[in-house]
Amino acid sequence: MAAVVPVTAEIAKRAAALVWRDLPVDLVERTRQCLLDWFAVTIAGAQEDLTGILVAEALEDGAKGPATLVGRAETVLPSAAALINGAASHALDYDDVNFSMGGHPTVTVVPALLALGEQMKASGRLFIESFVAGYETSGRVGRLVAPGHYLKGFHVTGTVGSFSATAAAGRMMGLDDRQLAVAFGIAATQAAGLKSNFGTMCKPLHAGTASEHGLRAARLAAKGFTARGDSLECDQGFASSQSDHLNAEAALGEPPSGWHLRNNLFKYHAACYLTHAPIECAKEIRLKNNFPPERVQKILLRIDSGADKVCNIPHPTTGLEAKFSLRQTVAMALTGVDTANLDSYNEAVTQEPRIKELRDKMAIDFQPHWAHSLAEMAIQLDDGTTIEVRHDSGIPWADLEKQRQAIETKFDSLVTPLLGAAGARRLHDAIERIDELTDVGDLVRASAKN
Structure with a gap:
């Protein structure tokens, strides 16, 4: 099947053909929520050292231009803006995820669309169409090469994300399906x-x-640059070179709940998503049982074996390493450290004696073929009592209004300290009115730091 199904052409056809009338009402609201979350984490991430380094490099390279940088005062060329805003939005590892993609979809799609949309003066409706086209492509390509692609050591956000960004930008530019298939070929040779x-x-x-x-x-591709139009499925193409799997049926089949966007998962802890279920287990145990950490004798965590190569840094020494340490994040949750607070992840917290002691008491039982989002935890106290809980962080919220409230709380906490109350409100209002905007440049400019 893999040899005969024209996967690249079919995915390109679906992305190029998507139009406003195809979108259920809830997808427009989900897009707004993705934007609220994306701008929040990007404005905060724009203050990180890595973003400053990228801005300095771009300006030193002569990339000053008209495109807006989110959360900053500098302006650069559109290509540099896509790179910098994209890196800033993932700098805190606080952005949304999708398990069909196997990575972070919004951070690859929105930066390209804002850079291009500001230049084109694209409408808000065109932005939404293009966003959904890119997002759905991320799920399709992700399912095509899962699980072998990720198991080989590739970061899906960087690889599969190249195709979602291409689909989004191509849809905004009005590429037809043949042009978009070629654009996928150009993206495939860069994906890393x-x-x-x-x-x-x-x-x-x-x-x-x-x-x-x-x-x-x-x-x-719009200018006539050439590439193969079957880059996903061809011999020595993206799938055969970077995965042991090429599942055309999964890629082209009906997504869960009809759209991949309906399975978007937002982060409410500022760490790797695979740490979220263990954090929730630890929080539930602490809040319901109210014991001091000193009473803990043993901690057993059961989690999917895939986490071993993603977030199992045993002895983190920096805030960034802490985000990828199961032992560290569980210990933080058990001691009442706010795992949603960006400032909680720092060098000092990794050296805190109570945290280090809890890390040393923790054993991890990696389970093969588990759901990535499932965790079970058992904590034994000094009186022999054992407390057990489980949590699955991979279930999308059914209540969109409740989800919106949680995202708006996150938005306010990250944006207001940097843009001020008036600036945060201005950006929030622009996101709310995105389907009415005649120029999405108004949206990205509302996020700039004066």
Whole structure:
């Protein structure tokens, strides 16, 4: 089947053909929520050292231009804006995820669309159409190469994300399906990102390069640049070179709940998503049983074996490493450290004696073939009592209004300290009115730091 199904052409056809009338009402609201979350984490991430380094590099390279940088005062060329805004949005590892993609979809799609949309003066409705086209592409390509692609060590956000950014930018530019299939070929030859760099500045860089590559691929294809139109499924193409799997049926089949966007998962802890279920287990045990950490004798965590190569740094020494440490984040949750607070992840917290003691009491039982989002925890206290809980962080919220309230709380906590109350409200209002905007440049400019 893999040899005969034209996967690239079919995914390109679906992305190019998506129009406003195809979108259920809830997808427009979900897009707004993705934007609220994305701008929040990007404005906060724009203050990180890695973002400053990328801005300095761009300006030193002569990339000053008209495109807005979120949360900053500098302006750069559109390609540089896609790279920098993309990296900034993933800098805190606080952005949304989707398990069909196997990574972070919004951080690859939105930066390319904002850079291109500001330049084109694209309408808000065109932005939404393009966002959904890119988002759905991320789920399709992710399912095509799962699970082998991720198991080989590739960071899906950087690799699969190159195709989602291409689809989004290509849809905004009005590429037809043949042009978009070629654009996928251009993206495929650039797609990269290694999991071995988790816990370093390179992980967020993957999101930025995916967005930049996608923007470049769509633009080059529009100008007649050539590439194969079957890059996903061809021999020595993306799937055969970077995965042991090419599942065309999964890629082209009906997504769960009809749309991949309906399975978007937002983060409410500022750490790797695979730490979220263990954090929730630890929080539930602490809040319901009210014991001091000193009473803990043993901690047993059961979690999918895939987490071993993603977030199992046993002795973190930096705030960034703490985000990728199951032992650290569980210990933080058990001692009442606010895992949603960006300032909680720092060098000092990794050296806190109570935290280190709890880390040493924890054993991890990695379970093969478990759901990535499932965790079970058993804590034994000094009187022999054992407390057991389980949590699955991979279930999308059914109540969209409740989800909106949680995202708006996150938005206010991250945006207001940097843009001020008036600036936060201005940006929030622009996101709310996105389907009415005649120029999405108004949206991204509302996020700039004066």
